[in-house]
Amino acid sequence: MEQRIALREGLASGRLLRFPGAFTPLTARLIEDRGFDGVYISGAVLAAERGLPDIGLTTLTEVADRGRDISSVTNLPTFIDADTGFGEPMNVARTILSLEAAGVAGCHLEDQVNPKRCGHLDGKSVVEPAEMVRRVRAAASARTDPNFVIGARTDARSIEGLDAAIERAKAYVDAGADLIFPEALETVQEFETFRAAVGVPVLANMTEFGKSELFRASELADAGVSIVIYPVTLLRIAMGAIERGLDLIADDGTQAKLVPDMQTRARLYELLKYAEYSRFDADIFNFDIPQEHS
Structure with missing residues (x-):
């Protein structure tokens, strides 16, 4: 509960929160030791550790277990990748309950078609906005701790364009999303435009070899971004x-x-x-x- 409150307060603080991705519980300890704001738990990393591509092959049980393993060894808030929610809206609701029980501070769901793929690859598809709205509503209705942060990721920028992605994000906020994760934006100005349009905290994904440049934290902060994740960085270094x-x-x-x-x-x-x-x-x-x- 304290970690969830810390995440909520951090998102409301107006400063940029930095969440490197932990690929083991031990790396989460090191992230905390180095003074970062929180720990991100990547679905792509979880799949890679199992020798699998990031195409929705991992299960809710595997994700929740990893969330529990990592959140239990750090005092920092943990934010976890919940892919598409592992099924229909009722499955999404169960996902939220499972992740709450695992002790993580929040999660994000995405609007890709299941099975999904890495957000920085070509050929991905997104569901109709109404379907993602149902996912977000199910998640918001299911949580038992109001401080648990629900993020909504949209992959529509590289498929439908920036304006369409913003309209989707607005609908997701109306459905109960506390945070918007616009995947694969191309410029700092796009982050600034997104933040101004949606009116809730925005997350930037600074993953290497992707469609986004590796913007500096100061640039993202100036654009109004609230949280930046470095999801696969430590795994790639290792x-x-x-x-x-x-x-x-x-x-x-x-x-x-x-x-x-x-x-x-x-x-x-x-x-x-x-x-x-x-x-x-x-x-x-x-x-x-x-x-x-x-």
Whole structure:
């Protein structure tokens, strides 16, 4: 509940919130340690970890479990990708209840046709606005915590144009969306136009290799954007390092040259809070063995 209130207050603050994407609970700890505002949980990353493309193959159970795993290890608010809601409006309602129970602070639903695809790929399709309105209404009606943030993502910009995407977003706000996620906008000015038109917080997706430029946080803040996510950045950094490391081990027969770039054992143990577990163990289980009487 405190995390949800923090997200609500952050969105109302007028400043830009920065949410890097965590691909493990441990990376969420590091995001918090580095002073970011929150943690994003990407559906594309969840699929990639399972060796799957981002085309709607993951399940509500997998998404909720990942939300629970990550939200339980950080004090920051977590915002999760709920794809198209995993079915019809009744399924969307169950999705919201499941994500609330998982402890996340909010989620976003999208207006793509199911099965969906990555928002920065060509060939995607969107449902009729009325169908997405039903999804959003189902989500807003189902939540039991009024502070749980419901975001509505529209992929219509690259299909129907900016004006049509804005009209869709307005309808989604009227249906109960607290936040709008306009996918694949092309300029900072488009974000500014979107924010002025919809009247609720707007999210910017700064994913690499996509249709949007990688705008600086200051540019997005000046455009009135409320939250920026970096959904796949940490996974891509890690996978790039892993590929280079595997090549070096294959060539050199040892990982010795990689050691200077590794996180140390001491730093890993610090993030894992080994010392706190040790103190807990000592406080609870430290006792004297009674002497036997002859």
